[in-house]
Amino acid sequence: MFKKWDIILIALLICLSFLPELFIGSKQTEQYSTTYAEITLDGRLYKTVPLSAHHGTTRFTINTTQGSNVVEIKDAAIGIIDADCPDQICINMGFIAKPGQTVVCLPHKLMIEVKTDKNSNNDDIIPAF
Amino acid sequence: MNKTFHTVFLGLLVAQSLALFVIEGMLPVPFIAPGAKLGLANLITVIALYTMPHWRDALLVLFIRIMLATMFGGGPTIFIYSLAGGLLSFIAMLAVKKLGQDKFSIIGVSAVGAFFHNVGQLTVAVTVIQSPLLWLYLPVLALVGIATGIAIGFVANLTVPHIKKLPGFSNWMTDTV
Numbered sequence: 032m033f034k035k036w037d038i039i040l041i042a043l044l045i046c047l048s049f050l051p052e053l054f055i056g057s058k059q060t061e062q063y064s065t066t067y068a069e070i071t072l073d074g075r076l077y078k079t080v081p082l083s084a085h086h087g088t089t090r091f092t093i094n095t096t097q098g099s100n101v102v103e104i105k106d107a108a109i110g111i112i113d114a115d116c117p118d119q120i121c122i123n124m125g126f127i128a129k130p131g132q133t134v135v136c137l138p139h140k141l142m143i144e145v146k147t148d149k150n151s152n153n154d155d156i157i158p159a160f
Numbered sequence: 161m162n163k164t165f166h167t168v169f170l171g172l173l174v175a176q177s178l179a180l181f182v183i184e185g186m187l188p189v190p191f192i193a194p195g196a197k198l199g200l201a202n203l204i205t206v207i208a209l210y211t212m213p214h215w216r217d218a219l220l221v222l223f224i225r226i227m228l229a230t231m232f233g234g235g236p237t238i239f240i241y242s243l244a245g246g247l248l249s250f251i252a253m254l255a256v257k258k259l260g261q262d263k264f265s266i267i268g269v270s271a272v273g274a275f276f277h278n279v280g281q282l283t284v285a286v287t288v289i290q291s292p293l294l295w296l297y298l299p300v301l302a303l304v305g306i307a308t309g310i311a312i313g314f315v316a317n318l319t320v321p322h323i324k325k326l327p328g329f330s331n332w333m334t335d336t337v
Contacts, residue, residue: 032265032267032317033265033267034263034264034265034268036260036263036264036268037264037265037267037268037271040256040264040268040271040272041268041271041306041310044271044272044275044302044306045302045303045306047275047302048275048298048299048301048302048303049298049299050298051292051295051296051298052296052298052299054295055292055293055295055296071289071290071291074289074290131293131296133291133293133294135285135289135294137237137285137288137289138237140288140289142289142291144291144293
C-alpha cells in the first residue's frame with residue numbers, strides 16, 4: 032500500500048500545482064476601476080465590451096464555424112448562458128467580473144477574459160525601509 | 161513467454177480501457193473545475209505498466225485506446241487533448257516507476273500520472289486558446305486529479321496481484337520486470 036515516498040511525491044505535486052499561481056496569479060489581486068471583457072476567437076480579438084459601465088442585461092450570440100455561444104452581460108458580469116458544444120463547460124463556469132478571470136469554450140476556441148484599464152506601474156515600486 | 165497469451169492479454173486490456181472510457185463518458189460528473197474527470201481509463205494503463213513485460217506494451221495499450229476512443233466518442237479536438245495528456249502522463253509514470261525503483265508504490269505512480277495528464281491537457285488548452293491564464297486552473301485540477309489518481313492506484317494495487325496469478329504469467333513475470 033502507501034509508502035513514505037508516495038506521500039512525499041504527492042505533497043511535492045500539490046506544491047508544484049501552485050507554481051503558475053506565483054507567476055500569473057498576482058495579476059488578479061490588484062485594484063481596478065474600470066473593467067471590460069475581451070472576447071477572442073481562436074486567439075484573435077473578436078469583440079471588446081465594457082463591463083463596469085454596463086447596466087441591465089444584454090444578450091448576443093457568437094456564431095463560429097464550430098458552433099454558437101449565447102453570451103449574456105448582466106450589469107458588470109459576463110458569462111455564457113447557452114452553447115451547442117457537447118460538454119457545456121462554458122455555461123457551468125458561470126458569470127465573471129474580476130480582472131484576470133476567464134470563461135472558455137474549448138471546442139469553439141472561444142475565450143472571454145475580463146481586463147482592466149488601470150496601469151499597474153505601481154507594482155514596480157519597491158518600498159524602501 | 162507465450163506470444164498468444166501476450167496478444168490476447170494486450171487485446172483484453174485495450175478493450176477494458178475503452179469500455180471504462182465509454183462508461184466514464186456516461187457518468188454524470190459533478191462540476192468541480194473545467195475538464196475535471198475521473199480518469200478511469202488510466203486504471204488500465206497503470207495495470208498494463210505493472211503487468212506487461214515491457215513498457216512498450218503499456219504504451220501500445222494507451223495509444224490504441226486513445227485512437228479507438230477518438231472514433232467512439234470524440235473528434236480531432238478530443239484526440240489532441242487525450243494524446244497530450246496521455247503521453248505526458250505515461251512518460252511521467254514510467255520515469256517515476258523506473259527511477260524510483262521500489263520507493264514508490266502503484267498509488268504514487270498513478271497520482272503522478274493523473275497530475276501530468278492535467279498538465280498535458282492544460283498545455284494544449286493554453287496553446288489553443290493562447291492565454292497563459294488557464295494555468296490558474298492547475299491547482300484545483302491537480303488536487304482533483306491526484307485524489308482520483310490515488311483511488312485508481314488503490315484499485316490497481318488490489319488488481320495487479322490477482323492478474324499475476326494467471327497461468328500465462330508464470331514464466332515471464334520474473335525475468336523481465
